[in-house]
Amino acid sequence: MTATPQEGRELAIMLARKTIGAMQPDAEVRQVLRPGYATSAEALTAAGHVVAVEFATIAAANNYWRDQA
Amino acid sequence: MTATPQEGRELAIMLARKTIGAMQPDAEVRQVLRPGYATSAEALTAAGHVVAVEFATIAAANNYWRDQA
Amino acid sequence: MTATPQEGRELAIMLARKTIGAMQPDAEVRQVLRPGYATSAEALTAAGHVVAVEFATIAAANNYWRDQA
Amino acid sequence: MTATPQEGRELAIMLARKTIGAMQPDAEVRQVLRPGYATSAEALTAAGHVVAVEFATIAAANNYWRDQA
Amino acid sequence: MTATPQEGRELAIMLARKTIGAMQPDAEVRQVLRPGYATSAEALTAAGHVVAVEFATIAAANNYWRDQA
Amino acid sequence: MTATPQEGRELAIMLARKTIGAMQPDAEVRQVLRPGYATSAEALTAAGHVVAVEFATIAAANNYWRDQA
Numbered sequence: 001m002t003a004t005p006q007e008g009r010e011l012a013i014m015l016a017r018k019t020i021g022a023m024q025p026d027a028e029v030r031q032v033l034r035p036g037y038a039t040s041a042e043a044l045t046a047a048g049h050v051v052a053v054e055f056a057t058i059a060a061a062n063n064y065w066r067d068q069a
Numbered sequence: 070m071t072a073t074p075q076e077g078r079e080l081a082i083m084l085a086r087k088t089i090g091a092m093q094p095d096a097e098v099r100q101v102l103r104p105g106y107a108t109s110a111e112a113l114t115a116a117g118h119v120v121a122v123e124f125a126t127i128a129a130a131n132n133y134w135r136d137q138a
Numbered sequence: 139m140t141a142t143p144q145e146g147r148e149l150a151i152m153l154a155r156k157t158i159g160a161m162q163p164d165a166e167v168r169q170v171l172r173p174g175y176a177t178s179a180e181a182l183t184a185a186g187h188v189v190a191v192e193f194a195t196i197a198a199a200n201n202y203w204r205d206q207a
Numbered sequence: 208m209t210a211t212p213q214e215g216r217e218l219a220i221m222l223a224r225k226t227i228g229a230m231q232p233d234a235e236v237r238q239v240l241r242p243g244y245a246t247s248a249e250a251l252t253a254a255g256h257v258v259a260v261e262f263a264t265i266a267a268a269n270n271y272w273r274d275q276a
Numbered sequence: 277m278t279a280t281p282q283e284g285r286e287l288a289i290m291l292a293r294k295t296i297g298a299m300q301p302d303a304e305v306r307q308v309l310r311p312g313y314a315t316s317a318e319a320l321t322a323a324g325h326v327v328a329v330e331f332a333t334i335a336a337a338n339n340y341w342r343d344q345a
Numbered sequence: 346m347t348a349t350p351q352e353g354r355e356l357a358i359m360l361a362r363k364t365i366g367a368m369q370p371d372a373e374v375r376q377v378l379r380p381g382y383a384t385s386a387e388a389l390t391a392a393g394h395v396v397a398v399e400f401a402t403i404a405a406a407n408n409y410w411r412d413q414a
Contacts, residue, residue: 317382
């Protein structure tokens, strides 16, 4: 659960990154991959897509923060 | 929450862009990437896909603006 | 809201196209891109995927047109 | 609405194809594209993905055919 | 409907494969495509993605097998 | 069902991997593919996307672990 939608966005990015870390545990390899993906519109968009899917789950889990609206 | 579906579309595009900004904070790099992605049907479609997923979440969060219908 | 599922399909295609227009406002550029994407099975399928996601949202918004069934 | 899940699958494939037809109305072009996509595992999988998304919407619309179970 | 989540997984894989069969009815062509896709991480992941979407629908249809939990 | 969201994440990764195993049962082939996919940002992101979809289903199945919040 998160207090606000913004925290939900941050959690979604963190979850997406943690999954990459679980599949490629070697931090050095991830570091080597970073420049390539961070300068590719296609790769950034694909990562943004994963964040959007994770956020959809987090938002539903928090009942769209309706209790705060 | 947004007042109208149109505002929901705009929020979806903004959220998708903010995620890219969170993953590639360097505005200059994003600027360099812009021409390439903005003239690629495949990249634009992939970005449109992310917006569609974000909009699905926003629409559900706003109960599909039923209270206004 | 749309009166029928068919109108929902048309709205989904329109929304998908409007998003592309919002990300690439230059109609001439979009016109230049059209032949390439319209003759690529991969690009057409990717666009069809976005329409399917948009339609899922529109169908849920219209309660799957159950009130008319 | 469809009477059975199987009809729902068929409708999903039809909807996915109709969207391609709406975006590329020229049947001859679609015919030319057919061999290429129908012999590409990647293209067939991408098309199968669209059908899966369309089917999810159709299944929800039919309340997962629970009234028949 | 399926009795267990595991049967739901198997049904999801079967549905994904049946869709490919519906779009490319020629079993020989599918057989020719098999080695290429079965030795491509990208193609296997894309197929796994379709199975995940199909499973989401099947799980919802079975009310997440809550009646058995 | 899983006791915690973290277990849900682990189950999502396991399900995604089991599907790959079901489509490519030869462990040696999967082993050969591993280095290529584990050092490709694009492949890791695509795999992370599948995990996100599986997690969405698992989270809904567990009613977003609301009974524990």
